[in-house]
Amino acid sequence: MKVVLSIMLLGAVSLLGAGQVIATEGPRASTAAPPLSLIDRALADLSSGDQARQDAAVNVLIERGDSSLLPKLEEIRDGADRSVRLAIKPLIDLLKNRTNLASPDADRRRSAAADLGSSGKPVVMPWLEAALSGEPNRWVRYTIEESLALIRLASDNPDEKINAAAKLGELRSQNAVPALKELLQQAGGTDATDQQKALANAARAAIERIDIWASWANAFETIFRGISLSSILLIMSLGLAIVFGLMGVINMAHGELMMIGAYATFVTQECFKAYLPAGLFDYYFLAAMPIAFCIVALCGLILEATVIRFLYGRPLETMLATWGVSLVLIQAARVYFGDLTSVVAPSWLSGGAQVMVGVYLPYNRLFIIVLSILCVAGIYFLLFRTGVGLRVRAVMQNRDMSSCLGIPTRKVDAYTFAFGSGLAGLAGCALTLIGNVEPGLGQNYIVDSFMVVVTGGVGKLMGTIVASLGIGGLNKFLEPSFGAVYGKVLILVLVILFLQRRPSGLFTIKGRHADA
């Protein structure tokens, strides 16, 4: 019953479709396109239920069809049963990808080329070759060549296969490794022919080239990952290095200040969405950074004036009080914002740059690396090249003496704390590029931040920088072999052992002000 129905439906569709094709194809119909009846018949055969006729129809449609068939095919698929759907899907994919090869978007051209390559159908080769000649983008060209070679590798012609294997080795194509290994295995048996052996040699050489390349690429990627993680740790810890390191305030709410920074970014984004033209949306992040810094600095100022001011020199009370503040802030964010918050990375920060075969550097991570370097430079400038910085350092080293010399220590405390908090806000803003925005965000990072500052040596900015590089790098170095869970455990153990040997961290303040 179903079959009869679908054939009837098909008849109707193809009648309708025929008119359309004539209208759209125009002059091409007379030269390139086959007689319409052929395509129509194939379309009808698709749902005939007879396997052989179905396959033949698919082949006809792949060879003769083009994207104008897509709407009709989709229609057939929607109404058809499972076996027909299965038969049509690859056909639709091929035709779609063929259209996408001419897309103005390089990413789409590239994924179309990759999909056509993995379809393994020799029929797509002319399409790929045609696309290759006019392709301006280096990486799209690479993918097309790779796809062509992969299809040739699967062909029946032994010479072509050997050439394809060499080409794939030259391309350092990781995608080709499974196919090449299969060739090796085929030649492994005792009854292997000379031809197979020659092929195996070519495959072995190619695999070797690919493997050497892969290990270099891997080393490069590991270093990049280490630097990226380090930059994230650094940007998180900078604020804490000032608040905890320089001022000695154990601020358990530091993570929540980051959370406020993240929410400030979210609110900025929503304002851009609501009040400014859509074209400006991509720039919201540039506005969000100073906004997050200022809002969180203001929060820090309030926190200092209402809580921390009364607790200087009493670390335990400070810790408990700020922990309480952190709980209040978390629940407040949960009540006020709910959980419907997501920050969309601007388009210029999503995706990644491909620097060599198989190696992508995500833009968001590159951005955070640059941002953390700028922050460090800014802090150094502020602390060591300006009058304000001189006063801050003076107060932190000897409060009483500074006070005697007429430095308003109360004010300096407040400003320093606000500055440290502002840095936390900036970190929170940057972290929206990596993770999500939620009330508990700060909790994920606070332990790591303290670990970095303590390992680096309390009171030394240089220590924080070196410690974040060390911990980030070590983490990424250990993770591939130990896994994420044990990698983290191992890092903690190493940090504890290190602090056993050097309780005051990597860099210590020397001289008589170094207490402890």
Place this chain on the structure above:
Amino acid sequence: MKPINESDKTDLVKEAVETTMAAEPGSSRREFLTQSGRVVAGAGVAALLGNLGGWALSYAADKEPIKIGILHSLSGTMAISEVSLKDVVLMAVEEINAKGGVMGRKIQPVVVDPASNWDLFAEKAKQLLLVDKVAVVFGCWTSVSRKSVLPVFEKNNGLLFYPVQYEGEECSHNVFYTGAAVNQQAVPAVEYLMSKEGGGHKKFYLLGTDYVYPRTTNKILRAMLLAKKVPAANIAEEYTPFHHQDYQTIVGKIKKFSAGGGGCVLSTINGDSNVPFYKEFANQGLRAEDAPIMAFSVAEDELRGMDTTALVGHLAAWNYYQSVDTPQNKKFVADFKAYCKKSNLPDGERRVTDDPIEAAYFGVHIWKQAVEKAGSIEVDKVRKAVYGSEFLAPGGKIKMDEANHHTNKPVLIGEILKDGQFKIVSRSKGLVKPEPWSEYTSPDKGCDWIKHQGTYQKK
């Protein structure tokens, strides 16, 4: 003390409290005012305690209301997921009460907050069963919270409806599992990925957060893949700590693993790690076509708080989606949105439904049907009445199992769309029978409370 007269009605609650405190016998008129003042004060307090419905008014009914417990975290890390379940249970209660209640008695929900803390779960469960003496409890999300209340329910012969998909290997007399067992979610999802329709995948990367649900699920999936002749080299397994944020290395590994095609990721990553994972996946140039991620813990309710750009085209396996096209689902979704708006819940009309929300909802109705069939709220009688009962749930008809306390449900594979909804790409034929003990890891065990005493050894 101020005398009370009619003109003071606006201040009645305050006055009533003062009058009560005076506790002095007076005229009958004053007594009447005191009484009504008490009722009004009671109603005020109830409203303050939050959404306890009109229980104060129900005292006016002839029969005592039936108390039910709601045991979902309303604060702490799990609140994000569990609050929605509390909301939908209250909605179901309101629906039932509006139609005259159960056996002519109203339902009176008792809401407690175990605050995402497993010890508190056991404590609150004890309170519900022994102090409030509730007839049934709807609650729990995480497996560890369920495990911690289990002894309480078993010792006191309570009844728990548990609405979330879980790892199985459990067969309690005192729990009805309305979520999926592993064979109703993860196993069919892998079968789909291996099928021609699902892309004929050959390499499987099992990635999860490090706790009991992913570990057990992956143990079963690994056994299943090996049984289906997938070579061990084509299976990778990896875990990350809770709240893990840095997925660079793992995505790098997946890229290498899936090179050459045929790879896919089976993700049991939980909660806030999902966003960094999907973002990193997209940023390192991997696409859903290269290696689709099949997720077992990502549903509409989680997606509404995420930037979905990086997730589009990836897959999930559930028994229900908001996009299921049935008349009763359209009504359910509209009702839930209207309820959230009416009750002034956060996000109001923008709320969505998902699989656990649906399972929590039909759990209440299954219980109501069973009570009416049994003509009693006694746990032993209700339990018998639940066996084999059917209900037209929003996602389609479901059936409680005849013997093993789980639910026969359909299995749906969905593809994530830009708006955080799912396009259903595959559905099971009919209902899938639940297997608390997986045929792959525990072929010798079964769960049956009719012919056996719960978990038994098959011969």
